[in-house]
Amino acid sequence: MLTQTEFEFTLPQGYVDSEGTIHRDGVMRLSTAYDEITPLQDPRVQRNPGYLVIILLSRVITRLGSLDTINPRLIEGLFSADLAYLQDLYQRINQAGHTRLRVACPHCDGEFEVEATPVGESSATPQNASLRR
Template sequence: MRRTIPAAVRDGHGSPGAEAAGRGEQRTERLRTEFPFELPRGYVDESGSLHRTGVMRLATARDELIPLRDDRVRENSAYLSVVLISRVLVRLGTIEDIHPGIVEDLFASDLAFLQDFYRRINAEGHTRAAVTCPSCQESFAVDLAGGGRLGES
C-alpha cells in the first residue's frame, strides 16, 4: 500500500500544495508506510533459525477493527495486541506469512518492542526516541528503525 501526500501537508505547512501552487506546480512526496526494525532478541522458528530484522507497516482502521471480532480477543483483551501486531508485520526475517501464532512465540521483550514500535509509527508518526546516556547524562535521539542496537555505533 503506497500513498502520496503533498509535501506542504506532510510537513505541516498550510494547505495541500499551497507553496508550490503559488509557483504553478504541486510537489508530492511518498508517505512512508513501511518501517524496518531489529528485534532485541529475535524470533526462533521451528527449525531453530533466528529472525531479528523485519518490516512493520502503518495500520489501517480495518487492522484495528477486525481483531475486536476475534473470539480470542473477546475472551482475553490482552490478546488484542497479538492479533494487531500479526496484521501489521509485513516480514520477520525470511518469514512473510505472519500470523498470531508467530507473535505468541516471541520473547516478551520483543513483543514489548513491537508494541512500542507500533505506537510510535501509528500514533506519533515517527520512529525516533529520546534517550539519555547513562555515563555522561547527555540527551539525544535515536531512530528505532535504524537497524542498529542501542550502544552500538
C-alpha cells in the same frame, strides 16, 4: 512529499523457529482502521482484550527474517522483550505519526529534522544532537 508507510526493525532477541533459526530483521507497515477494528470481533480478543496486540501485530508485520507467513501463533512465540519492542514501535509509528525530531547542531546552532530510531531499528540515529525546546 511521500508518507513513509513501512518501517524496518531489528528485534532485540529474535524469533526462534522450529529449526532453531533466529529471525530478527523485519518490516512493519502503518495500520489501517480495518486493522484495528477487525480484531475486536475475534473471539480470542473478546475473551481476553490483551490478545488484541497479538492480532494487530500479526496483521501489520509484513516480513520477519525469511519466514513466509506472519500469524498470531508466530507473535505468541516471541520473547517478551521482542513483543514489548514491537508494541512500542507500533505505537510510535501509528499514534505519534512519525519519529522525526527537530534538533540543533551543538556547534553551529543550525536547526534541522532527523529521523529518531531507537536501538534495534535500521536507520542511523544521529549522535550528540540536542533537542531545542
